[in-house]
Amino acid sequence: MQVSTKSSGTPPGRLAVLDLARGAAVVAMAIYHFSWDLYWFAFVDWPVAQGTGWRAFAVTIAGSFLFLAGVSLDLAHHTGIRWQSFWRRFAVIAAAAATVSLVTFFTFGENFVRFGILHCIAASSLISLPFLRSPFWTSGAAALFLLTLPLWASSAAFDGAPWLWTGLGTPGFGSVDYVPIAPWAGIALAGLSLSKVFRKLQIWQRLSVLSFSGRAGGLTRLMGRHSLSIYLLHQPILYGLVWAAAMVSPEVDRAASAFVGNCSAACSQTLGEPDLCVAACSCTLDHLKSDGTWTMLVVEPDDQSLRERMNEHYKLCLADPDRRPPVIE
Known part of the structure; x- marks a missing residue:
């Protein structure tokens, strides 16, 4: 990947380094989901849901999207909250989250996404509102509060579906994607806080000259600029391809293996x-x-x-x- 300080097609007002980071997260997400699909249909026996390395990989991907969402909120609104832009972005993400819930309900039944990464990003946007114009230490303190909340505030009082969004109880059912507010929204607030520090130290200004030209850099930045669309489309495509491959040579043994793997994955996602x-x-x-x-x-x-x-x-x-x-x- 070639790093350049010359213009390379990055739209005005955007930081190439952020598009690159978001694009890299998209690539990692596609790799993880394709591996999950192969495991779901029992083509591979990789411990995608239970393995420590795979779980760390998934956590890193989800955390990077939330962190970058916090950074983007700061860069977009630090001179004044652009309400129309804020609510338009919130509506798009909320609608996308609802679409994911609906599609996964018909695909995975009881294991559908009730509160996943998009739900958490939408909620994190609202939680971040009071901190958009405040000093960096306030959003940093709020981030620390949410990140540690499950360690000292978890309770059986939060068990069950009505409180699953909190992350402070046990939902009691599986889900193929579960990203509750505590601790995950704390990562978005951490991104917001660090971005404030970067602005104060003029780090963003220095990074703005980087363009990451070249085929790999350009393609990665392009994916970063369209990360939501790719998020919504890539998994149905990958899942459909793997499903089609499974249908070509269906096997009862594969079905049994897939059932245990899928059931265990959804269960582990919730119960840990x-x-x-x-x-x-x-x-x-x-x-x-x-x-x-x-x-x-x-x-x-x-x-x-x-x-x-x-x-x-x-x-x-x-x-x-x-x-x-x-x-x-």
């Missing part, structure tokens, strides 16, 4: 106990096979009565992962 989740999901599969539900479920995965039976087995297995199906003689 991979070993328990794998045991509970394996137990669920055993019971589904024992009572004959599994064969019917593979043929009719959207049958509501079969899914309810599956959910009942899952709840019992989650409470007792060592529960064994009855022996039929």
Whole structure:
């Protein structure tokens, strides 16, 4: 990648270095989601949901988007809140978040995205409003408050769906993407605070001369400028391609492996106990096979009565992962 101080097509008012950082996050996101899709359909046995390295990779990607969202808020509104621009951006992100929830509901059923990365970015924008024109230390203090909130404010009082957005309880169900306000919105506030410091030290001014010209830099910056559109489109495309590959040579064994992997991934995302989740999901599969539900479920995965039976087995297995199906003689 060539770093240049000459103009290379970056629109006026934009920082090439931020577009580059956002574009790099988009590339990392696509890599992670493609790996997830391969794992979801049991093409690979990589521990995408449970592995420490993979979880760190996912956290880094989500954190980078939130951090850059905070930086962008500061750069866009530090001279005065541009209300029309702010609310237009908020409406677009909120609508995109609602679209993700709707699409994943029909794709993943009960594991749909209730409060994911886009929901958190929209909420973080509102939370950041009082700090847009305040000194950097106020947003820094707010960031520290939210980042540490789960360590000292978590409570069973926040368990269940109505409070899942807080991040202070246990939702009690799985989700393919779960990014609650605490601690994640604290990362956006940290980006807002650091951007204020950078402006004060004139670091942004010095970085503004960099253009990152060249094919790789230009393409990465282009993706950064259109990160939301790419976010909304890339996963349906990747998921569809992997799904199509799975349909070409469907295998019952692959379906069973995929079920345990997908179930464990969604469970771990919410409960944060991979070993328990794998045991509970394996137990669920055993019971589904024992009572004959599994064969019917593979043929009719959207049958509501079969899914309810599956959910009942899952709840019992989650409470007792060592529960064994009855022996039929």
